[in-house]
Amino acid sequence: MTQKDITFVADFLTEHFNEAPELYNRKGKYFNVERVGQYLKDEDDDLISPPNTEGNQWFNFLKDSTHLKESPLLFPYYPEKSLHFVKRQMEGVIDQCLQKPADVIGKSVHQAVCMSLYKISQSEDSTPQLFKLPFLWNDKTSNLHYVLFTMLENSISKIHILRRHTDTSRSVSNGILAVEFGNFLNNSINESSDSRCYSCLDAHFYDDETVTVVLKESVQQEGKERVLAQLPLS
Numbered sequence: 001m002t003q004k005d006i007t008f009v010a011d012f013l014t015e016h017f018n019e020a021p022e023l024y025n026r027k028g029k030y031f032n033v034e035r036v037g038q039y040l041k042d043e044d045d046d047l048i049s050p051p052n053t054e055g056n057q058w059f060n061f062l063k064d065s066t067h068l069k070e071s072p073l074l075f076p077y078y079p080e081k082s083l084h085f086v087k088r089q090m091e092g093v094i095d096q097c098l099q100k101p102a103d104v105i106g107k108s109v110h111q112a113v114c115m116s117l118y119k120i121s122q123s124e125d126s127t128p129q130l131f132k133l134p135f136l137w138n139d140k141t142s143n144l145h146y147v148l149f150t151m152l153e154n155s156i157s158k159i160h161i162l163r164r165h166t167d168t169s170r171s172v173s174n175g176i177l178a179v180e181f182g183n184f185l186n187n188s189i190n191e192s193s194d195s196r197c198y199s200c201l202d203a204h205f206y207d208d209e210t211v212t213v214v215l216k217e218s219v220q221q222e223g224k225e226r227v228l229a230q231l232p233l234s
Contacts, residue, residue, distance in 0.1 A: 039083045046080040053079055112168040115176065118151065137205035143167065148203045148211065156199040157181050159213060161233075179231070181215055198227065209233055 038047050053059050059077075062068050075093070078086055118130055135148040147162040158178045165172050181198040198215040206212045215227040 041082050042084040043082060044085055047082060050080050112164065113175075115162075133202060135204050138166070139208045141208060144172065146205065148205070150200050150203070157197060159200045159203050159211075161211075181213075201226070206230060 038049060062074070068074060075090065078089070120130075130152050132150045132152055133148070137146040137148070138144075139146065143166045145164045145166055149160050149162070150156065150158065151160065158180045160176065160178045162176045163172055164175065181200065197218040199218060201214040201216045203211060203213045209232055211231045211233060213229050213231060215229060217225055217227070
């Protein structure tokens with residue numbers, strides 16, 4: 001340790017562990033606690049060394065404001081409590097605020113359609129992740145809602161497009177379809193299908209008529225590992 005380190009520790013002990021007779025009747029705690037740590041204790045007890053709010057501009061502003069002083073929009077301040085206490089109080093208020101919208105929205109949502117995408121064995125210990133990168137897009141002009149996603153395992157070269165009408169009482173043709181990339185970028189028929197096979201890394205709607213995809217070549221060749229393609233929905 002350097003002399004600077006020793007001085008730092010000595011100053012810390014001097015500042016925070018001086019005898020404090022005024023605390024002798026406070027549950028046997030005879031020393032000042034470290035001022036930051038007291039705020040992080042998960043306790044409901046009052047702080048040993050509460051902050052001095054005298055001269056605080058925000059408190060003075062509230063005190064002088066007739067309208068804000070009793071405003072229900074301002075979260076109450078607990079100068080004697082730790083941050084854990086304040087956090088629990090705030091979580092309770094937020095939960096109360098969100099409960100009513102959750103009830104209303106929950107009762108208004110209903111299932112429009114159910115599609116079976118894949119089946120797995122019941123004996124498997126852990127469910128494999130087969131559903132990847134779902135991306136949502138809403139075409140407000142045609143009142144259509146799209147979901148782009150890929151299925152792993154045996155169909156990595158395909159991207160699936162699910163299309164539904166925003167009016168659940170109406171249906172659209174080709175509600176779900178798959179686009180397979182495979183070896184469609186081969187330059188000649190002499191190239192084997194295995195040598196130029198592509199899988200989808202990512203896919204997003206570019207606009208209402210176009211989908212942007214990032215393709216990965218299964219057999220990597222220098223300069224040809226990734227392809228950015230714009231696909232028209234038509």
